[in-house]
Amino acid sequence: MVELDAVTRQFPNGVTALDAVTVAFAPATFTAVMGPSGSGKSTLLQCAAGLDRPTSGRVTIAGQDLTGLSERRLTLLRRDRIGFVFQAFNLLPALTARQNVGLPLRLAGRRPDRGALDRALAAVGLADRAGHRPHELSGGQQQRVAIARALVTSPAVLFADEPTGALDTATGRDVLRLLRTLVDEHGQTIVMVTHDPVAAAHADRVLFLTDGRCSGSLDAPTAAAVAARMTGLGVAS
Template sequence: MSSDAAVRLDGVRKVYGRGGRGVVALDGVSVEFPVGTFTAVMGPSGSGKSTLLHCAAGLDRPTSGSVVLDGQELVQLREKKLTALRRDRIGFVFQGFNLLPALTVRQNVTLPLRLAGKRVPRPAVDAALARVGLADRVNHRPGELSGGQQQRVAIARALITQPAVIFADEPTGALDTRTSREVLRLLRETVRQAGQTVVMVTHDPVAASYADRVLFLADGKLVGELRQPTADAVAERMTHLGAWAAEPAGATR
């Protein structure tokens, strides 16, 4: 793996089911996610976007191939060590926020540390909450916050362990346009200012335009990438990609 890669997939193939009924979700994907970069992953429905994220994050084991994250080969890890690595070295941000409603903002943010049996450094927690603009909401519960504020809590929680990489799965899918932009700017800032690595699955060309590059998937394969993307360029590529994905097998362009 390149020394500047936070995550690397090499020949990753994922098949659900067996025999003639098996469905190929990923078909020999090889890609690196360099340290300190923001990558968006896009593709038509069923293209393998979520499967790629799940395999890269150790949430799902590939049928074959290699996944190396933070210098560790995930495929070879036993479940206990894989769980510890996900807890300690990976941050997750999901569309549904996944906050515990009975806990305060501070308690939700510190949950990964407490589950790991680690000391909770108050200055680090205060700094994380200040970074996401919630220093005055530490004792509120999720039900007292807006959707955008809840997602910012989730980002602070993802950052608190200083992970090797943050995986974001449609992080703005449940938010309005203005709030979505705030969350995307926050993710962008964690890359530029803190050198964080972010991998984001999205269907939104505007969201993808906040990334350094966009990877495009179709039928479980990487079919292109776009660097320094604009929303218009991403939308145009997706239009062509949709047409390409709809062609019969064996068709050429």
């Protein structure tokens, strides 16, 4: 679903955030990306999602080569084919949950179908909260609304950057179980950047980065195995 081929990202200050990274993310899989601070995790996500352009190399999403796309075409691709979930929920406080979910469609000039919005909320367990505004929802419920908003356009891939970072442990695990369900029952492809071995253990595979390069992966991860690998990369548990 997503392929990076020899992707390098160098910044004007001389820092090489990604160094010839080649990796593929298969459809209907959940991949966690981990590594020490400054290893290139966020840069990998940004390049893979079309938010940043590599210095060299190629990124392909659902068969579409991003190389050479104009900013307009890249914006349309992100809008129609890519979902984003971040640590911050980024919900508009004056809008209900249903209206927040429908916002990407309105911004695209499309009239949201109420049934489709309600189905998106039902998929994240919030069918009975459609009329509630963000201040009437818990942090976990707000993140679920943000996930529903990301899913409403039926994206080819969902990119998540520390999606549980602002949540308490129990709520965070509820959100991670939801992401797991989206993969197992709905065939969603998810790529998640995280620093948490427990969060990574919900994925099918963990990809490790060090100094902008792939430094291995771990299939069917457990929290203990991920923590041990991270310790081996020089990161304190």
